[in-house]
Amino acid sequence: MASIFSRIVNGEIPAHKIAETDDYLAFLDAFPVVKGHTLVIPKQEIDYLFDLDDELYAGLMKFAKQIAPAIEKAIPCQRIGVSVIGLEVPHAHVHLIPLNSMADMNFNNKLKMSQEELAEVAAHIRSFL
Template sequence: MPSIFTRIVAGEIPAHKIAETDDYLAFLDVMPTAMGHTLVIPKKEIDYLFALDDELYMGLMAFAKKIATVIEKAIPCKRIGVAVIGLEVPHAHVHLIPLNSMGDMNFSHKLKPTQEELAATAEKIRSFL
């Protein structure tokens, strides 16, 4: 059964996309820890980040760096935090989270933005690409 991220890549489930290439996709987390919280994934479904081959892994991290730079321009924050947990969705992914305090990385505290708020945030971030 495809992961929810694979279904997003296939267009079966809508997402607030930030950017994509042939190999990677960045989109907003629908239950962010902070506004602008973005997920960066390889389009190829591989469960564990460290199971990616070196080329795909390095490409993912380079893509994440590009997206983090854009988020930082769009969302007022002190820096962009990076987290790799990978337990909720069996598809390798990197969390990019705008940080103003350590509490912004608290995954037990989730915001519940509206679809309109997510759409506006995605548009703002994309405007800096």
């Protein structure tokens, strides 16, 4: 069965996309820990980040590096934090999280944002790409 991220890639589930290439996709986390929390994934479904081959892994990080400055311009923050947990969805992914304090990286606290709010945030981030 395809992961939820593969279903997003295939257009079966909607997402608030930030950027996309043939190999990678960045989209807002539907359950963000802070406003602007973005997920960056390879389109190829591979469960564990460190199972990616070197080229796909390096490309994922390069793609994330291109997205981070746009998030930082759109969402007031001190920096963009990076987290790789990889337990909740069996599809390699990187979290890009606007940080003003270490508390912003608390995955136990989720924001409740409407689809309209998420769409506005995604559009604002895209405007800086």
